[in-house]
Amino acid sequence: MGPSVRAGTVFFDRGAIEYPEYEQVQQPQDLEARWQTPGLYLAERIASYPSVRFVGEKMQPDYNQVIVVADDDSEVLLKQLFSIEREMYGVFSGLRFDCRLRVIPSSNADISAIVRSTLERYRRA
């Protein structure tokens, strides 16, 4: 994060003035953000699990439906999903969501029906 020129300063003759560097303010650097919803939050938190193939989310008027498609339902994955779901209730206060796990082994490549039925899709990076 580097120093920033103070914004809001007005120069009357731009050609004749070298813009000074002020170090009093350091602005946020990457000023682009995607709104994090329960589905995206879960997708980012679960990204390190190779067995997770796909996280989808469908927004309903009064709740969010989140679906996780994974190769298996190992105890480790289930515990992690449960833990993340509890975090989500804290992060998205008051919001109801229905989080479901579907086990579809990668040998069965066709998850197109699930993909089509979700509004937002978060693939593993």
Added chain:
Amino acid sequence: MPVKPQIKSFLIADQVLQEKGTNKWSAIGIFDTIYASSFPCVHPSLALYIRLSDGEGDFDIKVEFYDEAERALAIFKGFKLVVRDRLANPDFGIQTKSLPVPQPGRYTFRLYFNDEFAQSIPINVVPITPKSVGGGA
């Protein structure tokens, strides 16, 4: 001990741009209403412009998007602002993507510094009708 800044401006716009060299910000297409023809929907891209004063310290910035029922529908965080001079008036814009809008109604963006609430700004979401469009996004 950080001194929480005062909010001088908090705007919703189509786009924010920062000019290279002067680092001056421009907010383009300021609005307070979103029109949509069907729900739920996702607003593809909107920007927030924030101007501060009278603050000093390191601040983690967080914005939450709430509906009328006090449900936090979406958040973003992870931005850091460092203000070393209390007399400075720092400003910045954040371009955001994919805002979820479940239904028509009144929503708010809530701004936090270091997880402490600073200010909120309302936005209306209106179902589109042929005569209702104007001044929104």
